[in-house]
Amino acid sequence: MPQYLCIHGHFYQPPRFDPWLEEVLPEASAAPFPDWNQRINRESYDPLGAARILDEHGRIERIVNCYEFINFNFGPTILRWMARHSPSTYHKVLEGDRKSIERFGRGNAMAQIYHHIIMPLTTDEDREVEIQWSIQDFQQRFGRRPEGFWLSETAVSTPDLEALARADIRFTVLAPRQAKAISDSRGNWHEVDEGTLPKDRPYLVKLPSGREVSVFFYDGPVSQAVAFENLLSDGEGFWQRILANHDQKLLSLATDGESYGHHFKFGEMALAWVLNRALQEDSPLSLTNFSSCLDKHPPQQEVRIHEKSSWSCVHGIERWQDDCGCSSGDHPGWNQLWRRPLRRSLNVIRYYVDEHYRHYAGELFSDPRQAMLDYGNCLSGKVERDEFLRRHQARDLDRNQRAVALKFLEMQRMSLASFASCAWFFDDLGRIEPLNALSYGSRALEMLKDLQGPDVEPLVLEVLEEARSNDPAIGDGVTIWKEKVLPRRVRPAHMAVMGACMQDRESSFSFPGLEFSTRKEKNILQLDYSWTCLQEQGQEKFALDQEASLDCRVQTGEGKSLGIRDLDKKLRDLMLLKLDRQHEQKVLSDMIQAASILGRHRESFFETGQKEPIAGRGILSLGMLMHYLFSTEDPDDWSAFWQEVLQNNPYLAFLLKSMLEKELERLCSEKLQMWERAGEMIQRSRKIGIHPDIYHLQNRIWEKGLESWGKNTLKLFDFRS
Template sequence: MEKYICIHGHFYQPPRMNPWLESLETQDSAYPYDNWNSRITAECYAPNAVARLLGTTGTIVDIVNNYSRISFNFGPTLLSWLKANNPWVHEALVLADQASQKRLGKGNALAQVYNHIIMPLATQRDKLTQIRWGIKDFENRFARKPEGMWLSETAVDTPTLTALADEGILFTILAPEQAEHVRPLGGDEWQDVTGGKVDPKSPYLVNLPNGKTITVFFYDGPTSRGIAFEKLLSNGDLLSSRLTKLFDPKGPQAQLAHIATDGESYGHHHQFGEMALAYSLKELDDDPEYRLTNYAAFLATHPPLHEVRIRENSSWSCAHGIGRWKEDCGCAIDPQKGWNQKWRKPLREALDYLKSRLDEFFEQKGGELFKDPWAARDDYVEVMGPKEPEAWSGFLKRHLAAEPEADTALQAAKLLESQRWGLFMFTSCGWFFDDLAGLEPVQNLRFAARAMELAGELGAGSWEEPFLRILEQGSSNEALFGTGRDIWEKRVVKRRVTPARVVAHAALSSLHQDHGLAGGIYAYDIESPYQEKWDQGNFKVSWGRAKVTHRPVGEEAQYCYAVLHAGELDFRARVAPCSDNHDLTALAREIKKPMGEEDAAGVENVFDRHLSGERFGLANLFLEGRRKLGRAALDRATEENLKQAKEMYRQSADVMIGLRQMDVPLPEIYLALAEAILTRDLIDQLKEPGERDLSDAMIRVAQQVLALELKLDSPVLKLALAKAVARCLTEYKPDKASEERLAWAGNLVILARTLEIPLNLWEAQNDFFKVLKDRGPTGLTPAMQRMGSLLDFELGVS
């Protein structure tokens, strides 16, 4: 029997960016990371690219790219974020696909419908755009055509499969419960396989109404569920043992044992799951009885021998079909709460209403602008988001009905961006969870607001009120958040971003910086042809002119601004539209008197006389800006207190240590003071690599920590120590200076262990492994060998 094994991971995060800023803002629920993409990258996507294989003694014997041995798909919006923020992970995926092509003749990577919409609930045009965008994005990243495509939540109907086949997709993956009847090719009698009774070890052919066909692989349900609920990832042996038991000795000659799960299982949902996966893959790869493969490779040599009828309007995550994304079907994340999901229906209906208006307007307005508006939308994936001038110019020449002009280019960008966000507002996660006020539904509503806003700027009708009349029929399960209308007004409308707010953010942020306003702020570019700054005592003031450009749309606007920091958290700004020749000399002249008197109200009166625009304060800055200015104000306010605290500790340190040696308990306030001061001292010592030995100052700090029996548990200190060690390896060169820094880094690791400070040395291990692969164990210097041992590598050298 030919025994093939395939493990598929569906890696995906919903697009969580602010649609006005084209960027993820800070998400406190992802702490200690800035946002959930960063957190899950650190816990899953990156570790799977450099998964540890451990030997019998628990030391690292190899670091492997799991993606080169599994079938995988990544959501295109997630891949875009990875390429911008963790390019090495993106590159690891591309290299893994290339490696699998060399090994199997077919790549491991599958495409995905673009932004994870539920395809059976989409219009035919939206189905096609999602597929075409997904294919084009895949081709641009992996430099080949995709053969397979992942459907969001494996939600499927015959029109979706037909659309896939029409676009050249050969296969997709479904849950076993999505099969209804099977029969041998050319046979007459259908066999009922409902309830997951389909044999998953072979591919199945679907004959489509238009005469085309597509292949479906039904993954092994019990084993896939075992990863989530039976702790199969607690040990690599468990996973490989379970997979090897799936073969049927009485079955066909060639069998495929395969599973499909959320890729986040391998590290995020199950800590160290990537290591269990790596171990299992190595076991299977080393066993000549089994062949690790991917779907495309298996299909190329083992075409379907059976035909299948799918269960229409079904998915892998809703027992009721696709009810989870349109009604209160009973599916919930936490049924114990007793919440209802009646809000799902009005959310779906409100967005369906808005989408129909957007599409009608797109067809009418797009018919004036484009040769074929729908063809232009399908091609828009090539230039989506911030526009590269050459690519955008080429796009306009291909699709505009007339020669491109500034006004038509702006209208085209706004119209296509409104369609982009109109598709994003159907991202499946908006219905998946339990409450209308949750992060995901609110995110979809923000996409809807942006789509509506852009269409409105082009002359579309006012759709907000009829939209809200539908939306308000749904309510949060928590009375605090109210109806859909309340959520819209409190959590969507207030997050809208205007160019004036961008200018206010830039101007207020620049008050305590040496540079002016020029530069990029999220999706905006700002130029400041004229700016003045003036300090007087505790007051800082600035005024000038600014031009702001929204890169994805290309729209420019001119503003004049004046901003004041009157100490502490008192930030004030005025921003008003103006022209290039707007005269601000009178403002400059009149502001001298109130500034000299540190009269905030008087300064604000001058602002009002010369700039009658919008008022902004600290609360109007974007979150990162608010926090940065807030922290700076806090640092200034506490600087003197910190000096006093340091002096207080210095004066009492000897007494505290003496009392501790006499076994006299110390008051908590003294221990907290010592911990804070010594932690800060250590962090200050880590800013630059030291010499071969640790500095006297660092040793003194360590001695005091040990003498006082402190546990330094600061996340900031742990990160600083780990980064300092990694920095010495990242910057390593075969010279004396690098060797000394490497010795210092090794001493840091020993120091951390002595002080019982647990370090995440993952980054340093990755850098060390690169050197090890390049030189081999016998080519390492003594300092590098020592570092390898400290980083828990099994080097095999004396």
């Protein structure tokens, strides 16, 4: 059986941020969550930081931060989102790396290509930028330089390894089928394949430059079982499968990290079970990470790789540029002939963006190339934009010139973002991933024109005309560009529409890439806005046809009028969601207050023993239900009645669950003594079929330490007491 176990999670999400707002906008397909980032975070990333180990009665025995014990990499773009929207998860990731250094001597976290581009398909210049930006982001977040680097889709070529070695990266991880030949102790070379390659050791790649980089090859069959064969349905079965791998010093697994919890519900619990078994004193193997393993067992053999190979395309890297046959498999009869013209169209944008930067950025930067390489420090937040410009400016720049300088760099960033691998990974041009790629390209073109660059949109459309969706209703790339990409562009008039629809006279909106406020005076709206990434500000006034309404229309200077229906669908959904949340918060607050009053006077509404008259009255039912959950006086036979009422009224059940979760959060933010009362409410709610989400409350109990709580409180919150 193996002596060491290293489990690697590759955590990555396609870039979903809107290129104008720098925010992830609502996605209906992610329901009941607003967008896919939030859904996957709640199903996978967050639970991995607090994975439950249960006893034989289903009670929590232990909560494990899996990031402390597994090797992992996160994409910079998802960490940026996580730090803003789920800081508790973000801190679990960082804490996991910090504690792994204490345990293993080296950190679990690896860096990853910044925009998840396919490295063998890019230029030497862009290859270096992607690596440097990622290193700078990693240093800012984890407080150390990365030692390992995850290549997107493990796509690799010798120039990629040379670039890693130049950046002082010690190792990367590849699929076993990417090994071509290995050397023996005498220096003789032997061809290998996935079945004959010994995967329990690191290998050394000696590069043409004289530099070296180490490579680990993960175990294919067990990794495949985790990712696709439901191995995560049973933690003990997972553990036994690991132990069954005889005669290996090191067993390393590598899969998409989303396998744990998102692809397989409760998969994080199976992982926690395995980690817990490996940590026992009588465990036959020890946990490790790749960096620590490399320290203890440096490479004794060399390896040659298959050039331009990857882990998810048997044809090398054709999946990201041609109709090779590899796709998601959802539509077997479809082709992917659109892949090549999509890449060519984005290459056209990339070429002209690069050329314009080379020719004109030197007027603003003392060394335009170095400014671009260092821009990752600005993106990570390590260096403020003003300080960054002071370091790199060719001369003193005024406010407008600073905005222009930043726009040159943002133009480059948007162009690079358009090459994220997921745009080519799936089966059709009409999916959201190619649309996002084209949107980033569109934003880059917009900034290119703002910077007095050439109008190359006609050239882009000429190429996109060759890219055709398999769905005739979607059409070709030109149709997608005109009907779906261009409407995404955010203009001041769109901001004015959003402000006009709000009921308040003054409204403010804040996104990572854009902040704006509106003020309405009679039928005039004043807009003040700032593109935060560009330090570019503006002020405009618009005429309104009415002061505040969803039907309000904004008059533009071009003699046109815009309303909420003229916004891009995602922007419109964001606006409606904002209004709905405002309304929901007020309604819930009012309902809790009314329910409290009605509950106290419940006897006035029905004769003793007559429950049915209240069953169909919404606010009265809520009042009675909230009183039932708060009180310990009502007889148990009420539970059966309320259960039947709620089964016949799903909306009432939804409102009650929302109100209950809000009240539980309020109670548990007060004295510790209130937690027991909250626990009793939870138990009573379960009797009537309402199961509030107490995940975060349980985490708080564990983090404070079980010894801080009474046995009854622990039992009420499903802990083993």
